[in-house]
Amino acid sequence: MPHEHAPILASRAGGYVEARPMPRLLPHFQCVWMSSISSDHSGPVAVVPDGCVDLLWRDDRFTVVGPDITAATPELGPGSIVLGIRFRPGAAAK
Numbered sequence: 001m002p003h004e005h006a007p008i009l010a011s012r013a014g015g016y017v018e019a020r021p022m023p024r025l026l027p028h029f030q031c032v033w034m035s036s037i038s039s040d041h042s043g044p045v046a047v048v049p050d051g052c053v054d055l056l057w058r059d060d061r062f063t064v065v066g067p068d069i070t071a072a073t074p075e076l077g078p079g080s081i082v083l084g085i086r087f088r089p090g091a092a093a094k
Contacts, residue, residue, distance in 0.1 A: 009045070010037075010046065014041060015038075016033065018031045021085065030052070030087065031085070037079060039079045041078055042078060044075050045074060049068040052066050052068060052087065055084065
């Protein structure tokens with residue numbers, strides 16, 4: 001079934017924050033982040049490719065995504081929260 005609405009940027013569908021990882025993780029990880037979708041959003045969101053590899057916690061499971069070279073359009077329900085930790089370039093291949 002086609003979507004009624006075109007995807008909007010994930011950052012406009014809710015909030016996004018980044019933080020520095022704890023010191024002992026810095027050799028491997030660039031940042032930790034959280035994306036939250038507002039409770040009144042419905043439909044897919046657009047995630048812009050950044051060439052990075054991330055470990056995500058979403059829908060009660062871990063997923064490795066990337067390196068992103070094309071936009072992704074995941075369906076995230078109202079109030080969804082995605083937690084992530086971004087690998088430093090090259091660190092995910094080790």
